[in-house]
Amino acid sequence: MKNSPLLIFFLAAALILSACSGSRSLTPAASLPAPQVLVSSEAPDANPTSPTITAPSTAETPAAPTAQTPRPLMLPAPENRTHYKLNLILNYYTQYAVVDETITYTNRSSQPFSELTVVVPPKYYPGSFSLRGLTDSSGSPISGWQEDGVRFTIPLQTPLTPGESTSLNFSYQLNLPKKEGTFGVSGRQTNLMNWYPYIPPYEEGTGWIIHPQQVENNMVVGEYMVTEMADFDVSLQLTDRQELIEVAASAPAEEKNGVRHYHLELARGFSFSVSDSYFEHEITQDGVRIHSYVFMEAREAGKAVTEIAAQALKLFGELYFPYPREMISIVAADFLHNMEMDGMVMISYGVFDFYNKTPKTNLTILTPHEISHQWFYSMVGNDQAKEPWLDEALATYHEVLYYQTYQPDLVQWWWNNRIDGFAPKGYVNSDIYVTGGYPAYRDAVYLRGAQFLQELRDLIGDEAFFAALKDYALTNTYKLASGEDFFAAIARHSQQDLSPLLAKYFRN
Numbered sequence: 001m002k003n004s005p006l007l008i009f010f011l012a013a014a015l016i017l018s019a020c021s022g023s024r025s026l027t028p029a030a031s032l033p034a035p036q037v038l039v040s041s042e043a044p045d046a047n048p049t050s051p052t053i054t055a056p057s058t059a060e061t062p063a064a065p066t067a068q069t070p071r072p073l074m075l076p077a078p079e080n081r082t083h084y085k086l087n088l089i090l091n092y093y094t095q096y097a098v099v100d101e102t103i104t105y106t107n108r109s110s111q112p113f114s115e116l117t118v119v120v121p122p123k124y125y126p127g128s129f130s131l132r133g134l135t136d137s138s139g140s141p142i143s144g145w146q147e148d149g150v151r152f153t154i155p156l157q158t159p160l161t162p163g164e165s166t167s168l169n170f171s172y173q174l175n176l177p178k179k180e181g182t183f184g185v186s187g188r189q190t191n192l193m194n195w196y197p198y199i200p201p202y203e204e205g206t207g208w209i210i211h212p213q214q215v216e217n218n219m220v221v222g223e224y225m226v227t228e229m230a231d232f233d234v235s236l237q238l239t240d241r242q243e244l245i246e247v248a249a250s251a252p253a254e255e256k257n258g259v260r261h262y263h264l265e266l267a268r269g270f271s272f273s274v275s276d277s278y279f280e281h282e283i284t285q286d287g288v289r290i291h292s293y294v295f296m297e298a299r300e301a302g303k304a305v306t307e308i309a310a311q312a313l314k315l316f317g318e319l320y321f322p323y324p325r326e327m328i329s330i331v332a333a334d335f336l337h338n339m340e341m342d343g344m345v346m347i348s349y350g351v352f353d354f355y356n357k358t359p360k361t362n363l364t365i366l367t368p369h370e371i372s373h374q375w376f377y378s379m380v381g382n383d384q385a386k387e388p389w390l391d392e393a394l395a396t397y398h399e400v401l402y403y404q405t406y407q408p409d410l411v412q413w414w415w416n417n418r419i420d421g422f423a424p425k426g427y428v429n430s431d432i433y434v435t436g437g438y439p440a441y442r443d444a445v446y447l448r449g450a451q452f453l454q455e456l457r458d459l460i461g462d463e464a465f466f467a468a469l470k471d472y473a474l475t476n477t478y479k480l481a482s483g484e485d486f487f488a489a490i491a492r493h494s495q496q497d498l499s500p501l502l503a504k505y506f507r508n
């Protein structure tokens with residue numbers, strides 16, 4: 001197949017369809033012809049029939065704007081959560097920031113801590129993080145702390161006993177790397193994800209949960225960070241002419257005296273995307289503000305994405321529980337992958353640029369994927385390095401749940417083009433360090449993951465499948481779920497023997 005429409009589609013798909021992960025050094029998608037997303041007779045045959053979903057409502061346009069406020073989740077939230085107070089002063093044009101950060105941390109383990117571990121993700125970018133001061137809760141400078149890559153070990157003057165709280169204050173400068181991605185600066189955008197020191201989860205018996213970033217063939221593979229539910233009070237002061245610059249964030253802002261203030265509870269992180277080139281569009285559905293930020297050439301797609309997101313939020317809200325936040329920000333990424341964050345998703349500009357005003361388009365495939373991460377990543381956490389399938393296989397499968405609900409005629413097209421055309425191989429429970437780098441990781445975790453979930457559903461039936469997924473979501477919201485938690489939820493709703501299926505898709 002040389003330059004066939006299908007091959008071209010696959011190439012484009014390989015570059016940008018593979019959501020939520022790094023493919024940072026690839027050829028710009030814009031240099032490829034726009035994909036002709038037609039199913040050709042050359043398409044590898046896909047097996048799955050086109051099942052329909054029983055649980056959610058059938059196709060309909062999003063509800064008219066309402067003035068309701070999102071319902072808070074009636075689930076017990078973790079107590080004594082870590083609190084991050086982050087005061088950020090940023091100059092967009094010089095790509096320079098100063099930050100004052102206070103972490104208030106409670107020891108929720110059963111043993112005293114004589115030191116705390118802090119992860120400083122910007123340390124992965126040489127020269128971008130300069131510590132100016134580190135003090136304890138009394139304001140005294142801390143000495144004797146040790147640095148090992150991104151990991152800081154900070155001694156405590158007196159051990160922190162179980163249930164006791166303390167705080168650390170960091171003062172630092174960020175020289176944002178000139179590197180397109182979720183932390184750095186490109187021609188049109190400054191992104192701040194994983195930009196501040198954080199305290200990782202502590203697990204009894206295991207210790208602090210920290211994994212190294214995985215880079216292979218100059219590409220970042222998957223996500224390495226594991227974070228727990230925390231609360232955020234963040235302020236942002238721009239030192240540029242404010243009227244030129246727009247800020248997308250994980251939460252809505254309140255502006256006072258030229259400073260934006262944000263408050264976000266029960267989130268795994270707080271992110272910003274700043275640009276002087278955004279075009280914005282907002283709709284409201286069921287009290288949730290769905291706000292898009294795109295570049296000039298994608299204004300129509302910027303409107304369309306809010307409608308697709310509204311449909312996805314409605315569907316997943318019915319399957320699990322309503323999206324519990326006031327706002328979701330959907331941001332065109334000035335790079336060639338997509339990324340989920342709390343309260344915010346970034347979708348590659350290439351996906352917006354290729355929007356063809358039909359549902360046979362990457363924007364319609366990937367928006368539901370990224371939106372579903374608000375449930376599976378944000379609300380229900382998991383170890384993204386060791387068990388990435390728990391969020392990525394589910395997110396990929398939520399793409400077809402979207403099509404089954406709103407575009408049932410395109411379900412087979414989705415299987416052919418998104419999954420089966422790649423003839424994926426690998427174990428669904430591969431980690432991000434899998435041999436073969438990004439393509440092997442995507443094939444095993446995302447694509448085989450979706451095939452596995454479909455076969456699981458076929459085996460146990462729609463009723464048990466959707467009941468178990470909802471059970472899994474409700475039981476594990478605010479937590480870090482594991483594969484064991486997933487299969488425990490399945491077992492609560494089906495007595496089917498899963499061993500042949502597990503032998504086919506899972507290692508061990």
Ligand SMILES: [Zn+2]
Nearest residue numbers: 019020392395
């Ligand atoms: Zn994803």
